[in-house]
Amino acid sequence: MGIEHAWDRIGCPVEEIDTPALLVDLNRLEGNIRRMAEFGARTGVGIRPHGKAHKTPIIAQFQLTAGAVGICCQKVGEAEVMVAGGIRDVLLSNEVVGVAKLARLVSIAKIARVTVAVDALEAADALEVAARRAGVTMGVVVDVDVGQGRCGVAPGDLALRLAEKLAVMPGLSLRGLQGYQGKLQHVVGHAARAQAARQANARLMETRSLFEARGLPLEIVTGGGTGTYDTEGAIPGMTDIQPGSYIFMDREYREIGGRSGPVFDDFACALTVLATVMSAPTADRLVVDAGLKALSNDAGPAAVVDLPGWEYTPAGDEHGLLMICGDGRRPRLGEVVHLLPSHCDTTVNLYDQFHVVRDGRLEAVWRIAGRGRVR
Amino acid sequence: MGIEHAWDRIGCPVEEIDTPALLVDLNRLEGNIRRMAEFGARTGVGIRPHGKAHKTPIIAQFQLTAGAVGICCQKVGEAEVMVAGGIRDVLLSNEVVGVAKLARLVSIAKIARVTVAVDALEAADALEVAARRAGVTMGVVVDVDVGQGRCGVAPGDLALRLAEKLAVMPGLSLRGLQGYQGKLQHVVGHAARAQAARQANARLMETRSLFEARGLPLEIVTGGGTGTYDTEGAIPGMTDIQPGSYIFMDREYREIGGRSGPVFDDFACALTVLATVMSAPTADRLVVDAGLKALSNDAGPAAVVDLPGWEYTPAGDEHGLLMICGDGRRPRLGEVVHLLPSHCDTTVNLYDQFHVVRDGRLEAVWRIAGRGRVR
Numbered sequence: 001m002g003i004e005h006a007w008d009r010i011g012c013p014v015e016e017i018d019t020p021a022l023l024v025d026l027n028r029l030e031g032n033i034r035r036m037a038e039f040g041a042r043t044g045v046g047i048r049p050h051g052k053a054h055k056t057p058i059i060a061q062f063q064l065t066a067g068a069v070g071i072c073c074q075k076v077g078e079a080e081v082m083v084a085g086g087i088r089d090v091l092l093s094n095e096v097v098g099v100a101k102l103a104r105l106v107s108i109a110k111i112a113r114v115t116v117a118v119d120a121l122e123a124a125d126a127l128e129v130a131a132r133r134a135g136v137t138m139g140v141v142v143d144v145d146v147g148q149g150r151c152g153v154a155p156g157d158l159a160l161r162l163a164e165k166l167a168v169m170p171g172l173s174l175r176g177l178q179g180y181q182g183k184l185q186h187v188v189g190h191a192a193r194a195q196a197a198r199q200a201n202a203r204l205m206e207t208r209s210l211f212e213a214r215g216l217p218l219e220i221v222t223g224g225g226t227g228t229y230d231t232e233g234a235i236p237g238m239t240d241i242q243p244g245s246y247i248f249m250d251r252e253y254r255e256i257g258g259r260s261g262p263v264f265d266d267f268a269c270a271l272t273v274l275a276t277v278m279s280a281p282t283a284d285r286l287v288v289d290a291g292l293k294a295l296s297n298d299a300g301p302a303a304v305v306d307l308p309g310w311e312y313t314p315a316g317d318e319h320g321l322l323m324i325c326g327d328g329r330r331p332r333l334g335e336v337v338h339l340l341p342s343h344c345d346t347t348v349n350l351y352d353q354f355h356v357v358r359d360g361r362l363e364a365v366w367r368i369a370g371r372g373r374v375r
Numbered sequence: 376m377g378i379e380h381a382w383d384r385i386g387c388p389v390e391e392i393d394t395p396a397l398l399v400d401l402n403r404l405e406g407n408i409r410r411m412a413e414f415g416a417r418t419g420v421g422i423r424p425h426g427k428a429h430k431t432p433i434i435a436q437f438q439l440t441a442g443a444v445g446i447c448c449q450k451v452g453e454a455e456v457m458v459a460g461g462i463r464d465v466l467l468s469n470e471v472v473g474v475a476k477l478a479r480l481v482s483i484a485k486i487a488r489v490t491v492a493v494d495a496l497e498a499a500d501a502l503e504v505a506a507r508r509a510g511v512t513m514g515v516v517v518d519v520d521v522g523q524g525r526c527g528v529a530p531g532d533l534a535l536r537l538a539e540k541l542a543v544m545p546g547l548s549l550r551g552l553q554g555y556q557g558k559l560q561h562v563v564g565h566a567a568r569a570q571a572a573r574q575a576n577a578r579l580m581e582t583r584s585l586f587e588a589r590g591l592p593l594e595i596v597t598g599g600g601t602g603t604y605d606t607e608g609a610i611p612g613m614t615d616i617q618p619g620s621y622i623f624m625d626r627e628y629r630e631i632g633g634r635s636g637p638v639f640d641d642f643a644c645a646l647t648v649l650a651t652v653m654s655a656p657t658a659d660r661l662v663v664d665a666g667l668k669a670l671s672n673d674a675g676p677a678a679v680v681d682l683p684g685w686e687y688t689p690a691g692d693e694h695g696l697l698m699i700c701g702d703g704r705r706p707r708l709g710e711v712v713h714l715l716p717s718h719c720d721t722t723v724n725l726y727d728q729f730h731v732v733r734d735g736r737l738e739a740v741w742r743i744a745g746r747g748r749v750r
Contacts, residue, residue, distance in 0.1 A: 018473065018476065019473070019750065021750070052692060074692065075693060094653075094693065095653045095662075096653075097708065100393040101393065119656065120655070122708055123654075123708065126709075149660070149696075150654070150662055150690050150691070151654035151662050151694070152656065153656070154656075182691055276473055277472070278470045278471075278472040278526070279470050279472075279494055279495065279498075279527075280495070281494065281525075281526065281527065281528070281529075285524070287470075287525055287526050289472070289749075292671070292673050292720075293721060293724050293747075293749050294749045296667070297672075298689070314673070316525070317427060317449065317720050317721060318427070318449045318450060318469065319525055321525065333472065334473060334501075345667075345668075346667050346692060349692075350724070350749075352747050372668075372725065372726065372746075374665070374669045375394065375395065375396070
């Protein structure tokens, strides 16, 4: 009846995958995992990849096999998916508030080692009630605002005072500190980004010293992302870093610049959206079947891959325009094109499946089990 | 084990629904359906609501019960969901290209009356091959570019020539014309919008006259959206209009202006995202648990509802900031707030479920069966 999608034929050439499809290049994904693992091995810092980028247990398993110390999640629903998918060490790098969510959180803590970020005593009290009721001890880290201006307690004395209270709550097990500065990840230019990251991290390290002086636990001192991994991962006292997007990369990260030039290419672009030219009305304009519901636009438009002379603009929920911008071959009606998402996390969150490709052929289809798990 | 979401308790107060949740106010939704149906009854124009806004068969059924002449879809996957949900007249208001999609399209045409937009002879040829193979006759409308600059054949002679070819293809049944100008829907100011809509529509009507002179079918002459419904719906010769967003409304549509003032309030805001204050770090800043994965940002930030003195800014995938912007009560940690999406279609596409509320209580949970159906 055609009511459900026909399953794409494993082994078929990429060009035959129905579109729009979210493609993962498996060779590149494996390379990215390997390179980050090598960085960890070289510097001694733990890699605790952020699962919010991929939301998919099989990818988390690959990361752990390569040596990751655990997986970060941003929502309880993501953590549930990871635990169901076999992950046994989850850092919920975010505050969890509300009776329903706390009940779910302590429930998965019966199966896996779960640690959650805390930035307020009131929230810790509610967490402890839930933990006691479930008969578990919940791991916690004090979430410090190192300049993000979002969640987190102020570094220094306020963080210390909160930690001292958490340390003596019987239902909780204080494990250390978290300080993540998301805004720094996209500072353009490696030197500028590294300097900003060191400044932000200094606040975390000052707080770390206060913890140390009081004999508070420092099993986990965590932060950093894809943009600052090499700077923050090299700072003594950091136990682990939380990069997420490195697994896929995207247009925005590509443009932040690397050590050796204007392109940040420590990791390869492993994620593209395959789209089809569905209308070819004029010589300078083509329409593809990927719009705002196939490519997130919060970080601007996607980039056209391997098709010089054309640029992409979203044109509604289900359409994108390819406009001519230079010399190049004009794709014909029905031809597929590859588009590089501007922001991998929010684009992944639009899809139910990754179409996993190796050497030009469909190798697997992976369910994105954590997609839409905002609760 | 807490691996799947606990089902929210039907009958519970709104404030107890776990967040972020996509709320539909059922009284308002019913009112919007009624008002659009009354407009159709008054003017004689058919209402063919666009299903891309809600992607949910039960809402389409309500629209049909109120007198809608059929349902529009933008993707084959949406049409499959609607047909599976009992809808028996679907206008696929978009071009369909590719062997896999055409096979699915002709397959649902065995169950329902399906009409699809065509803007190129090459595409029509492929459609006819698929239709013949399946043993169905596919309904088609000629899609005319009335100024959108996206898909569509140029109005006038080019449209006529395409129609004459479609009319004699045995596997196809030409039903008329479509001319939709999406950019006009958000022209600010009712008078300016109405004038622009009449100009765009004039191109459709010129083409209609050419069809009429040649005796080509004009069973369907369709276009128009939520912003231009009253102008385009009142033009003689239009058989039906395709409004989608009227069912929910959103911040962007609210701001286009109405007949009587700066707010377009012909339809009520029936869609909000319920979010929780998850961190309250400073007096002037709160953090809610709804970010870019809970509220689309392609049309700018969401608006805060019924909480004067605070405005919303997305702050990452899973966070939003409420910043103080005037006098008002400060919500406390754990309190829920209502946010009005800036763009309903792309926000709905982030969720698996509507939480349907009436008079402050959860009345139903509806699966958004067409979510993510970009293929």
